[in-house]
Amino acid sequence: MRTDINKISEQSPYMDLTEGLHMYAAATSKDFKTGEWRTNTPVFEADKCKQCLLCVPVCPDSSIPVKDCKRADFDYDHCKGCGICAKACPFGAITMREGQ
Amino acid sequence: MSNQTLEIRWHGRGGQGAKTAALLLADVAWKTGAHVQGFPEYGPERMGAPITAYNRISKEEIRVHSNIYTPDLVVVVDETLLESVNVTGGLREDGAIIVNTAKSKDEIIPLLKGYKGAVYVVDARKISVETLGKYFPNSPMLAAAVAVSQVMPEADFITEMQASYQHKFAKKPEVIEGNMLALTKTFDSLREDLKGAKALVEM
Amino acid sequence: MAIRDRMSGNEAVAYAIKQINPDVMPAFPITPSTEIPQMVSTYIANGECDTEFIPVESEHSSMSATIGAEAAGARSLTATSSCGLALMWEELLVAASNRMPCALALVNRTLSGPININCDHTDGMGARDTGWIQIYAENNQEAYDNFIQAYPIAEDKRVHLPIMICQDGFITSHAVENIELLEDEKVQNFVGTYQPEEYLLNPGKPMAVGPYSVSNYAMEARKNQELAMEASKEVIIEVAKKYKELTGRGFELFEEYKTEDADYIMVIIGSAAGTAKQAVDDLRAQGKKVGVIKLRVFRPFPAAELATALKNCKAVAIMDRCESYNGNGGPLGSEIMAGLYRDRVFIEAVNYIYGLAGRDFTVNHVYDIFSELEDSVVNGNKIEQFKYIGLRE
Numbered sequence: 001m002r003t004d005i006n007k008i009s010e011q012s013p014y015m016d017l018t019e020g021l022h023m024y025a026a027a028t029s030k031d032f033k034t035g036e037w038r039t040n041t042p043v044f045e046a047d048k049c050k051q052c053l054l055c056v057p058v059c060p061d062s063s064i065p066v067k068d069c070k071r072a073d074f075d076y077d078h079c080k081g082c083g084i085c086a087k088a089c090p091f092g093a094i095t096m097r098e099g100q
Numbered sequence: 101m102s103n104q105t106l107e108i109r110w111h112g113r114g115g116q117g118a119k120t121a122a123l124l125l126a127d128v129a130w131k132t133g134a135h136v137q138g139f140p141e142y143g144p145e146r147m148g149a150p151i152t153a154y155n156r157i158s159k160e161e162i163r164v165h166s167n168i169y170t171p172d173l174v175v176v177v178d179e180t181l182l183e184s185v186n187v188t189g190g191l192r193e194d195g196a197i198i199v200n201t202a203k204s205k206d207e208i209i210p211l212l213k214g215y216k217g218a219v220y221v222v223d224a225r226k227i228s229v230e231t232l233g234k235y236f237p238n239s240p241m242l243a244a245a246v247a248v249s250q251v252m253p254e255a256d257f258i259t260e261m262q263a264s265y266q267h268k269f270a271k272k273p274e275v276i277e278g279n280m281l282a283l284t285k286t287f288d289s290l291r292e293d294l295k296g297a298k299a300l301v302e303m
Numbered sequence: 304m305a306i307r308d309r310m311s312g313n314e315a316v317a318y319a320i321k322q323i324n325p326d327v328m329p330a331f332p333i334t335p336s337t338e339i340p341q342m343v344s345t346y347i348a349n350g351e352c353d354t355e356f357i358p359v360e361s362e363h364s365s366m367s368a369t370i371g372a373e374a375a376g377a378r379s380l381t382a383t384s385s386c387g388l389a390l391m392w393e394e395l396l397v398a399a400s401n402r403m404p405c406a407l408a409l410v411n412r413t414l415s416g417p418i419n420i421n422c423d424h425t426d427g428m429g430a431r432d433t434g435w436i437q438i439y440a441e442n443n444q445e446a447y448d449n450f451i452q453a454y455p456i457a458e459d460k461r462v463h464l465p466i467m468i469c470q471d472g473f474i475t476s477h478a479v480e481n482i483e484l485l486e487d488e489k490v491q492n493f494v495g496t497y498q499p500e501e502y503l504l505n506p507g508k509p510m511a512v513g514p515y516s517v518s519n520y521a522m523e524a525r526k527n528q529e530l531a532m533e534a535s536k537e538v539i540i541e542v543a544k545k546y547k548e549l550t551g552r553g554f555e556l557f558e559e560y561k562t563e564d565a566d567y568i569m570v571i572i573g574s575a576a577g578t579a580k581q582a583v584d585d586l587r588a589q590g591k592k593v594g595v596i597k598l599r600v601f602r603p604f605p606a607a608e609l610a611t612a613l614k615n616c617k618a619v620a621i622m623d624r625c626e627s628y629n630g631n632g633g634p635l636g637s638e639i640m641a642g643l644y645r646d647r648v649f650i651e652a653v654n655y656i657y658g659l660a661g662r663d664f665t666v667n668h669v670y671d672i673f674s675e676l677e678d679s680v681v682n683g684n685k686i687e688q689f690k691y692i693g694l695r696e
Contacts, residue, residue: 002501002508014523019463019531020402021516021524024501026509126479130309139478142335142661144420161481163577165442165474166665 005031029078034061038081041097044073048093055085055094105158106251106301107168111187112177115147117238121177122153124242124264129157131260132252134303137162150185157251159303172300175245176200177224177237179208188215195300198244200224200237205293220248220293222286231281239279243286250299254287305483305550312443312475315482316382316408316468317342319450321352322490325406326377326497329357329368333387334420335472336410340382362387366394366407373403374512376502378454380405384472385412388426392433398465399434400528401513404457405465407435408450411573411624412472413660421661422472424572427601428625428634434528436466436535437602441576443480446470448546448553449599451485454494455542461534467602471574473661485550493549536603554597556605559612561587562594567676568613570596570639571622575657575664579622582669593673598635606642613643618651618676624658632656632689651679654689662693 002024008017018024049071056064056071063079065072086094108125112118119140126138137156143149154168172195176187179201191197196218199208205221212219224240232239246257261283265276310318317339320328330340346352355377359365365381372379383391388409398405413423427437436456440446449468457466470476485493501510516524536556543555560580562568569579576597586593596612598605613619621640623633631637636654643652655672658664672692679686 002510010517010519012523014526017520017523017527019527020400020512021514021520022402022501023511023514024508026511028511123479127309130479130481135481136309137478137480139474142421142473142477163442164581164666165471165478165574165577167663169665 003028033077034080035063035075035077038076038079038100039098040081040083041076041100042074042079042081042083042086042094043097045093045095046073048091050091050093052090054088054090058084058088060084104160104301104303105156105162106173106249106303107171108155108157108173108175108245108249109168109171109191110153110155110175110177111181111185112151112153113147113181114149114151116177117236118151118175118177118241119153121175121238121242121245122155124238125155125245126157128242128246128257128260128264129155129251131264132256134158134251135160135162141167150181157303171195173198173245173249175241177241179203182208182211186213188212191215191217193217196220196248198222198241198248200241202226218248218297220244220290222289224286227282227285227289231285232275232278239282240286243283244290247287247290247294248297248300250297251301251303258283306486308482308484309479310443310482311338311477311479312440312446312470313338313410313477314342315443315447316450316470317346318484319447319490320354320380320408321346322485322487323378323451323454323494324352324491325354325380325454327355327357327369327372327379328381329359329365329372329379330381331359331362331365331383331387333362333384335412335422335476336382336384336387336408338476339408339410362390363394366391366398369405369407370394370398370401370403373398373405374401374502375504376499378405378458378497380407382408382410384410385414385420385426388430389414392430395430395433395435395465397513400524402463402528402531403465404454404463406450406453406457407465407467409467409469410472410476411469417660419660420472422474422574422624423659423661424469424624425626427467427469428623428627430467431602431634434464434532435602436462436464436532436539436600438466438468438539438600439572439598440468440470440475441574441597443470443475443478444482444552445599446475447482447484448550451490451493452539452542452546454497455545456535456538458497458499459535459538459542462531462538464528464531464535469573474574483550483552489549493546532603536600536605539600539603554599556598556600556608557612558595558597558599560595560597562596562612562616564592565594566592566617566680567620567673568594568596568616568618569620569622569669569672570598570609570613570635572598572601572635573624575622575624578664578666579669582666582673585666586670586673591673591677601635604638604642606638607646609639610642610646610648613639613650614646614648616650617680618653620672620676621652621654623654623656626656626659636689651676653679653686655692656689657692664693668692
């Protein structure tokens with residue numbers, strides 16, 4: 001990573017910003033913990049889940065990790081708690097809880 | 101404009117090649133080492149609409165980028181323009197006008213709104229049909245402009261045009277001879293009239 | 304040895320492009336710049352250069368594709384005129400703010416309406432605040448020379464900004480004039496190969512171009528862009544000096560023609576500068592102390608340099624080939640006058656609007672303007688602060 005986004009903040013003076021605000025780096029969104037914005041939290045109930053994976057493609061934040069064709073628990077570092085997955089689940093395996 | 105610059109105005113109709121003739125003249129004059137300008141006055145006009153093109157030719161660098169208002173020479177590629185366009189407007193009395201027509205000089209002079217300078221006529225249709233089998237007024241009128249202005253010696257002009265046609269018509273060499281003949285025939289047709297005439301502008 | 308030739312302004316720019324052999328040229332035809340992409344595609348078809356030509360469906364796309372190609376790491380350019388430039392408007396700012404050193408061959412033409420295809424500077428002046436460097440040409444030679452200098456300026460590390468090389472539509476673009484060309488090798492050595500440090504198609508070194516910026520970043524980004532434009536001035540001068548060493552030709556920010564002892568100076572842009580210089584020679588022969596400043600670089604604007612160049616004259620005529628519709632004159636008039644005031648140069652200054660939509664500008668107009676300036680200074684006759692020249696009244 002050639003641009004360390006941790007060294008650039010909303011307080012940086014203009015001299016410290018990159019030319020054209022280019023990011024000389026990739027996948028920097030991994031370091032941006034949007035999970036902090038969550039006001040409602042999805043809860044995964046594994047025993048109700050049939051592994052149909054309908055929840056996975058509808059997640060706007062790619063916060064449902066899939067391994068060997070099976071979903072795992074949420075990536076709470078990036079889940080913003082929008083609740084779309086809960087609506088998409090036909091088996092009631094995702095419920096929304098108030099708060100973080 | 102300095103009097104060492106020959107200024108020419110061409111009047112034609114869109115599609116007749118007046119612009120091309122002006123650009124060809126710039127080209128051939130450039131080859132003799134002159135500074136040149138060849139440019140059309142552009143508009144959205146299409147085939148058949150009156151168009152104007154210009155040449156400046158000088159031994160010095162040409163910096164003026166305006167149209168020409170007091171030309172030394174006017175070339176009228178289509179005689180029907182004599183009615184609709186003021187072709188002699190601003191034309192210098194010590195200059196000349198060339199009209200492409202089958203009419204005689206005496207028939208043309210009354211149509212020139214009292215212009216008192218030298219008048220030349222060239223039957224470009226006849227020359228073109230005889231030499232090329234079709235009506236292309238371009239080559240005869242270009243030759244006439246060189247003959248009347250005397251901007252370069254006839255022999256130099258012929259040599260340069262030979263080379264230029266060889267390049268331009270590399271893929272249809274059969275038309276080169278006809279075009280060359282059109283040039284020399286035009287010079288021949290004007291020879292009598294030009295006896296004793298001087299170059300329009302001494303450079 | 305310089306190669307002597309004769310070419311139209313469009314041919315000259317197309318020839319420069321062929322010699323530079325840039326990587327990508329997306330373009331859409333529009334009068335009077337159409338011949339440039341047409342000729343470049345012919346060069347490509349004949350194998351004389353290997354630029355990737357992208358035929359696009361609009362100028363919005365040609366500028367977008369130019370930016371995309373440049374970001375990918377390709378030396379890119381396009382050409383346009385008039386409404387074509389207007390349709391690029393959004394992308395012009397994107398190119399500049401993303402610091403893309405791409406080039407644009409602008410053949411100046413007015414904008415509607417009334418609808419008209421002829422020359423004035425409405426298009427270029429309309430884009431004056433988009434963050435592009437703008438360089439204007441008097442003749443075909445300068446259009447060629449300026450284009451060869453485009454990439455060495457734009458790609459300089461201190462700059463990284465897009466550059467617009469402008470010439471007057473029809474007046475130079477379609478006029479055949481004498482020209483001196485450089486050998487291909489000299490052009491290629493002068494321009495060099497493009498080696499961007501960072502670009503999108505660079506395996507193992509990913510980057511992002513054009514990220515969204517919240518307010519906390521955007522103003523700082525603009526400041527950096529503005530500083531690059533300021534820095535481009537010295538780069539333009541350096542490149543012009545280097546080019547002059549190579550060819551013996553050219554000017555830096557502007558040309559000062561017989562201004563040293565001049566009482567009256569005309570500041571003018573583009574092909575009309577040649578006409579003005581001829582008129583100055585004619586008037587000098589009559590003993591009039593007159594001169595011309597031909598502005599080459601409009602962006603960055605050399606305000607202080609112009610104020611210094613004008614400080615010893617009695618009056619200046621500032622010539623705008625563009626109407627600003629602000630009741631206050633044209634863009635060149637406004638900017639020079641602001642510069643004069645800032646540097647406390649209090650001379651008589653009159654802003655003239657000329658040559659709109661192809662209206663011819665002649666040596667007689669120049670005589671009239673100088674005579675009016677002289678009358679104002681000598682006899683105290685007031686001149687309107689901005690006025691049209693060559694208008695039927």
